[in-house]
Amino acid sequence: RNCKRVTARNCRFTQLGSDGTVNRHDQTGTQAEQAAFWASGSTSDGGACRIREVEVVTVQDCEVDYCARGLRIQDCGSGGSSIVSGCKTYRTLESGIYLAAGSYTGTDGSENFMVSGNTVLEAYNNGILVIGGKSNTVQGNNVIGAASAGIQVWHSLDSKILSNSVFDCNRLVHSGIGSLGD
Numbered sequence: 001r002n003c004k005r006v007t008a009r010n011c012r013f014t015q016l017g018s019d020g021t022v023n024r025h026d027q028t029g030t031q032a033e034q035a036a037f038w039a040s041g042s043t044s045d046g047g048a049c050r051i052r053e054v055e056v057v058t059v060q061d062c063e064v065d066y067c068a069r070g071l072r073i074q075d076c077g078s079g080g081s082s083i084v085s086g087c088k089t090y091r092t093l094e095s096g097i098y099l100a101a102g103s104y105t106g107t108d109g110s111e112n113f114m115v116s117g118n119t120v121l122e123a124y125n126n127g128i129l130v131i132g133g134k135s136n137t138v139q140g141n142n143v144i145g146a147a148s149a150g151i152q153v154w155h156s157l158d159s160k161i162l163s164n165s166v167f168d169c170n171r172l173v174h175s176g177i178g179s180l181g182d
Contacts, residue, residue, distance in 0.1 A: 004079065006051050007058040017046030017068025018093055025066055025091040027124055027147050027172060034124075035178025038093070043068055043177075047094070052102075055079025057113075064089040064096070068177070070123065074100035077112040077133075087118045093176030096120035096146075101132030106155035109133030116140050124176025126152040127169060134158050141165070147172040148181035 019042040037043060047069025051057055054076045064070045070092040071084060089096035097118060101109035109132020120127040120143045127143030127150045130136055134157035142165045143150040150166030153159050175181045
C-alpha cells in the first residue's frame, strides 16, 4: 500500500478470506445460505490480494482459487502504465479481477491499466469489475460462468472494453457473500 511499484508474477493465491467450502463457491447456494456463510467464521473480509495506492502495478501469470475476493487493485496506476495479464481466477465469492475505487463517487479509482489475456471462471459476482478510474482497457479476456455480469463498469471515464469473450454469465441475482449482484 502507498508505494511506487508492486509486481506479482507466477503466484498462487488459494483459500484467502474463505476456507474454500466447495458448495459455497460453486454457485449452488441460495442468497440466504451465502449470507450465512459470509457471516460465519469460514470467511473474512479478505481475498487473494488488495493492492492500494500504488503508482505502477504488474500482476502477471497468477492463479486465484477459492478465495473471497480475487485480484483487487484499488486507486492505483497514477505513475504510468499498469497491467494485469495472463492470470486465472476460479470460484471466487466476489469478482475475479477488480479495479476498485476508495469511494463510489467517480473521483478516484485505478487508472492507466491494461487488463488483458486473463481467464475468469465461475466468479460468484462479476467476472471483471471496474469501479471509478480512468483510461483503463479490458481486452482479450475470457470470462465464463460469472454469477453476475461478465464485465461490469461503474463510474469510469474513458474505459475501453475490447474483444473479450463472455460466456454463460448473469446466472444468479445474488453474489457469493449473499448480497444482490450487478
